Amino acid sequence: MSAVDITELDVSGDRSGISLAEPGDFFALLKPRVMSLVVLTAITGLVLAPGPINPALAFIAILSIALGAGASGALNMWYDADIDAVMGRTATRPVPAGRIAPETALAFGLAMSLLSVCMLGLALNWFAAAFLAFTIFFYAVVYTMVLKRWTPQNIVIGGAAGAFPPMIGWACVTGGVSMESAILFLIIFLWTPPHFWALAMFKMKDYAAAGVPMLPNVAGETATRFQIFVYSLILVPVGFLPFAMGFAGPVYGIASVLLGAYFVYLAWQTYRMADGDEKMLPAKRLFGFSIAYLFSLFGILLVEGLVARLTTAGGL
Known part of the structure; x- marks a missing residue:
């Protein structure tokens, strides 16, 4: 359909028109x-x-x-x-x-x-x-x-x-x-594939029923796990760039390294997962942590930015 x-269709569920x-x-x-x-x-x-x-x-x-x-x-x-x-x-x-x-x-x-x-x-x-x-x-x-x-x-x-x-x-x-805003764009852009493909790994039946050509359904689980790992390896150094380029502070720099290392570890565990693993626990863990990863990075950037604005002359 x-x-x-x-x-x-009559999607209201109520023939009275209410x-x-x-x-x-x-x-x-x-x-x-x-x-x-x-x-x-x-x-x-x-x-x-x-x-x-x-x-x-x-x-x-x-x-x-x-x-x-x-x-x-x-x-x-x-x-x-x-x-x-x-x-x-x-x-x-x-x-x-x-x-x-x-x-x-x-x-x-x-x-x-x-x-x-x-x-x-x-x-x-x-x-x-x-x-x-x-x-x-x-x-x-x-x-x-x-x-x-x-x-x-x-x-x-x-x-x-x-x-x-x-x-x-x-x-x-x-x-x-600017270049700085483009870096923020890249962090989210590179985060999206491993995040959603991890979800797609344990929702393959849903996507198959809906006819949506998600990567695990089209290319297979092995190819998907490999791409998740590759994107994760690229994401982590890009996530460090705000500190390297000077528009994020040391708290962000340390957090991006620690969170990024764990992101790559979970992606590696997902990559090593066997085909047909019905529990999909590594993929589920990666999906859950990926949300915390992105919210944490941008949350720290936001707090550091607010502190910098409030401590400069004139505030906001």
Whole structure:
């Protein structure tokens, strides 16, 4: 069933025409867990960017980026309702579960997209707003509608959408991008494949049922484990670059080395895992730790950046 076909169904679950949606369902459309990562990385980019920024404008900037991320999530859930319905971890989402109609999710996502971009452009600058608009388009159209169902490299290319927020935050302050913001982008970009492929390793049946060509289903477990390990080896030194380039402090430098070493260790354990291992414990451990790894790096960067701003003349 395609994303268009599902709009023809009575997904309300109530023949009286009364919607079953509650406020929490619309909040779920925003993919709040993904949004939390977007907000953290965007704030980090904004705080690390050189130059002062009014706290009220900073709040509007982060709110706009958060709404843009939520809009992307809503558009993704609208289009992916057919495959979400057959995957265990997504079947209870508001659209496939019938609590929100697909056309409602589409309208909600489009309205949020327009609001977030206009608000960012009017309050901050139109370069950052255009960057946000491109990010929404890239995630909702390039990744969701094209790459996800077409190529096993969907996560590699599509991961750029999730890596743009720190650059947008940086652009809110400076009106442009820089090498430092590109490094923040690269950390998330290189983190995405081992993170999602570790998940795909123990969700192969779900992806097979949905017809999504994730790497383990297409290239096999051995090739996937090898690529997870290779990406991890590249990620860790890139994660050290903020300290090496002088825009992160010693706490970040030490943390990036220690966390990175454990990331590589878990990736190595995953690489050594036998084909057909039903428990998939190394992959599950890597997936869980990868979340802590990225949140820790950006959390430390954020704290160090806030301390630096507050201790300089004029504060923020």
